[in-house]
Amino acid sequence: MSTEEPRCCSTNPLALVYGSLLLRVWLAVRAIQTGVEKYAGTSVTEQVVNVDGAPNEYGLTAAGAVKQYALENYHGVPQALMKKFEAEPLMLKFALPLYDKVLGPALIILGLTILLGIAYRTSLFLLGLLYISLTWGLVLIKQDDGVSWLGVHMILIVMALMLADHNRLSVLKKG
Amino acid sequence: MNPPSLPISRRDFLARTAAGAGAGLVLGAPNLLRAANADGSDKLHVALVGMGKQGRVLFEAMSNIPGLHFQAVCDIWDYNLKGGMAKVRALQGHTPKGYSDIDEMLATEKGLDAVIVATPDFWHSPHTVKCLEAGLNVYCEKMMSNTIDGARAMVRAMEKSGKLCQIGHQRRSNPRYRYTRDKLINGHKICGQIVNINGQWNRAVASSQDIAFNPKLSIKPEILAKYGFKDMQQFMNWRTFRDLSGGPISDLGAHQIDIFGWFLGVAPKSVFASGGNDFFKTREHFDNVMAIFEYDTPQGGVRAFYQVLTTTSAGGGFWESFMGTEATIKISEIASASAIYREDSAPPWDGLVERGILKRSPAPPKPAPSADAVASYESAAPEGFELPGGFNKPAHQPHLENFFDAVRGKAKLNCDARHAFESEAPIYWVNPSALSKQPIQFTAEHLSV
Numbered sequence: 051m052s053t054e055e056p057r058c059c060s061t062n063p064l065a066l067v068y069g070s071l072l073l074r075v076w077l078a079v080r081a082i083q084t085g086v087e088k089y090a091g092t093s094v095t096e097q098v099v100n101v102d103g104a105p106n107e108y109g110l111t112a113a114g115a116v117k118q119y120a121l122e123n124y125h126g127v128p129q130a131l132m133k134k135f136e137a138e139p140l141m142l143k144f145a146l147p148l149y150d151k152v153l154g155p156a157l158i159i160l161g162l163t164i165l166l167g168i169a170y171r172t173s174l175f176l177l178g179l180l181y182i183s184l185t186w187g188l189v190l191i192k193q194d195d196g197v198s199w200l201g202v203h204m205i206l207i208v209m210a211l212m213l214a215d216h217n218r219l220s221v222l223k224k225g
Numbered sequence: 226m227n228p229p230s231l232p233i234s235r236r237d238f239l240a241r242t243a244a245g246a247g248a249g250l251v252l253g254a255p256n257l258l259r260a261a262n263a264d265g266s267d268k269l270h271v272a273l274v275g276m277g278k279q280g281r282v283l284f285e286a287m288s289n290i291p292g293l294h295f296q297a298v299c300d301i302w303d304y305n306l307k308g309g310m311a312k313v314r315a316l317q318g319h320t321p322k323g324y325s326d327i328d329e330m331l332a333t334e335k336g337l338d339a340v341i342v343a344t345p346d347f348w349h350s351p352h353t354v355k356c357l358e359a360g361l362n363v364y365c366e367k368m369m370s371n372t373i374d375g376a377r378a379m380v381r382a383m384e385k386s387g388k389l390c391q392i393g394h395q396r397r398s399n400p401r402y403r404y405t406r407d408k409l410i411n412g413h414k415i416c417g418q419i420v421n422i423n424g425q426w427n428r429a430v431a432s433s434q435d436i437a438f439n440p441k442l443s444i445k446p447e448i449l450a451k452y453g454f455k456d457m458q459q460f461m462n463w464r465t466f467r468d469l470s471g472g473p474i475s476d477l478g479a480h481q482i483d484i485f486g487w488f489l490g491v492a493p494k495s496v497f498a499s500g501g502n503d504f505f506k507t508r509e510h511f512d513n514v515m516a517i518f519e520y521d522t523p524q525g526g527v528r529a530f531y532q533v534l535t536t537t538s539a540g541g542g543f544w545e546s547f548m549g550t551e552a553t554i555k556i557s558e559i560a561s562a563s564a565i566y567r568e569d570s571a572p573p574w575d576g577l578v579e580r581g582i583l584k585r586s587p588a589p590p591k592p593a594p595s596a597d598a599v600a601s602y603e604s605a606a607p608e609g610f611e612l613p614g615g616f617n618k619p620a621h622q623p624h625l626e627n628f629f630d631a632v633r634g635k636a637k638l639n640c641d642a643r644h645a646f647e648s649e650a651p652i653y654w655v656n657p658s659a660l661s662k663q664p665i666q667f668t669a670e671h672l673s674v
Contacts (some may be wrong), residue, residue, distance in 0.1 A: 073382065088659075096616075096617050099581065099613045099614035100581050101408075101580065101581045101582055101613060102580050102582070103581075104578075106404070106613070106614070108400040108407075108408075108634050109400040109405040109616060109623070110400050110401065110404055110612065110613060110614030110615065110616060111614050111615065111616055111617060112613070112614045113616070113617065
C-alpha cells in the first residue's frame with residue numbers, strides 16, 4: 051500500500067505556473083476593462099434611411115447610437131448609484147467625489163501592474179482593498195448580487211496570491 | 226428667372242377644380258426659381274422684420290443654416306428689437322442694425338437679399354408687398370394676411386416683382402410630410418381611395434390665455450396707434466381681434482387645412498362651419514371652430530372634418546388623418562403622434578417593409594375579450610406601421626432651407642405665395658360660414674386671385 055496522502059491539487063510545477071498566469075490575466079483584464087468602460091459614452095448620430103436599397107432623397111433619418119470613449123465621458127460611480135450613496139448616512143460625503151474620480155484610473159493602473167507583473171503581490175492586495183471598498187458601498191445600498199459577485203473576485207485574488215510563488219514573466223518581481 | 230405669372234381666370238378655376246388631376250397640378254407644382262445674392266458672395270444678407278415669439282422661432286431655426294448674415298432687425302417694440310439684436314449678436318459676433326420702422330430700414334439698408342416677415346397677420350401683406358417692391362425676396366409667416374384681399378395683393382406683388390415669396394406653411398418642406406405625400410399616397414397609393422380626412426388642433430385653455438406684459442415696457446400710445454393697435458393689450462393679443470387676425474382657424478388650422486388640399490391635389494368645393502365663444506366670451510374670434518370641407522378628387526368625393534379648440538388639449542394635440550379604403554395615415558409635426566394603419570382587407574405590405582418603404586410598428590398587446598364588446602359589429606384591428614425615418618431639426622428649418630436654396634437659385638420654392646393662396650383661400654371662408662350658419666359653395670370669386 052502506498053503511504054502517500056491523497057492530493058486535492060496538482061503540484062505539477064507547469065500546472066501551477068499556468069494557473070497563476072491565467073488568474074493574473076483574468077484579474078488584470080477584468081480590472082482594466084472595467085476602468086476603461088468608465089470612459090465610455092454614447093453619441094447619437096442621425097443616419098439617412100435607405101429606401102429601395104439607396105439613401106432616400108427626402109432626407110428621412112434615423113437616430114443611431116454609437117459607443118465612444120472619451121475623457122469627458124468619465125463617470126467613476128454610475129449616476130444612479132451615486133444618488134443612493136449620497137443618501138446613505140454612513141457614507142463619507144466629502145470622500146465620495148474623490149472616490150468617484152479615483153476609481154476608474156485606479157482600476158486601470160492596478161490592472162496594468164498585475165498584467166505586467168509589477169509589484170505583483172502588492173498590486174493584488176491593493177486591488178483586493180479596492181474591491182472591499184466597493185463591497186462596503188454595495189452592502190450599504192443592499193445590492194446583494196453585487197456583493198456576492200465581488201466576493202468571487204476576492205476568492206480569485208486570494209488564489210492568485212497563493213499561487214504568486216509560481217508567477218512568471220514579471221517585469222518587477224519585488225513586492 | 227421667375228416663371229410667367231399664373232393668374233387663375235374663372236374659366237381656369239372651374240376647369241381645374243372640375244378635373245381633379247388638373248387641380249392637382251395647381252396645388253402640387255411650386256414656383257420655379259432664379260436668383261442670386263446681392264453682393265455676389267456666398268453669404269445671403271437677411272433682415273428680420275418682427276422679432277416676437279414667431280420671429281424668434283424662425284431665427285432659432287435659421288441659426289442652424291450656414292451662409293446667412295443677419296444684417297438688420299426691425300420691430301416696433303424696443304423690448305423685442307433689443308432682444309432680437311442681442312440674439313443675432315450672440316450668433317454672428319457683431320450687432321446688426323436695428324430699426325423700429327420698416328420703411329426706414331428699406332430706405333437705409335443696402336445689399337439685402339431676403340427679408341423674413343414675422344409680424345402680426347394684418348401687417349403681413351403690407352410688409353411683404355413693400356419688400357417685394359423693394360426688390361427683396363421674402364419669407365412671410367402664414368396666414369398670408371388677415372383678409373383674402375391682402376393675400377391676393379401678395380400674389381400680385383410676387384408675380385409683378387419677379388422676386389421670391391415663400392409662405393410659412395412649413396409642413397410642405399417637412400421630409401416626413403413630403404415622403405408621405407409623394408411615396409405613400411401618390412406613389413404606392415397605400416391608402417387606396419381616400420374618402421375621409423380628420424384634422425384637429427386641440428390646445429389647452431391654459432395655453433390660450435391672454436398674454437400678459439409688464440406695463441413698464443409698454444410701447445408709447447402714439448407708436449401703437451401709428452401701427453394699428455389701440456393699446457398694449459391689443460398689441461400683445463392681436464390674434465384674438467377680428468381686424469388683426471383670422472382667429473384660431475387661421476392661426477392653427479391653416480397649417481393643417483393646407484395639408485388636406487396639398488395631399489389630395491385639389492381645392493375644396495365647399496365649406497360648412499360652426500363656431501362659438503363657448504369659453505372666452507369676450508373675444509372677437511370664436512374660441513372653438515369646427516369645419517367640414519368637401520372635395521372632388523379623380524378617385525371620388527372626400528369629406529374633411531377639422532376642429533380647432535382653444536379650451537381643451539385632450540385628444541392627442543394636433544394631427545391630420547387621411548382615411549382610405551386600404552389604410553389610414555395619421556400624420557403630425559410631432560412624430561410620436563403619427564401612425565399608419567393597414568386595413569385588414571388591404572393587400573399585404575410585406576414587400577413595402579422589405580424594401581424599407583415602411584416600418585412595421587411593434588404590435589400592441591392584445592386586449593382581453595370584454596363582455597361589453599359586440600363581436601359581430603367589430604372590424605378586425607388594423608395593423609400598425611410607421612415611416613422608415615424622421616428628421617431631427619427644428620420644424621421650420623427645412624422650409625427656410627428651401628427658401629434660401631431658392632434664393633441661391635438651387636431649388637424651387639415649396640410654397641410660394643400663389644400656391645399658398647390656393648391653399649389658404651378656402652380658410653378665409655370658414656369664419657363667414659360659421660357666422661352665417663350656412664354652407665358656402667366655392668366659386669372663382671371665392672378662391673381665385
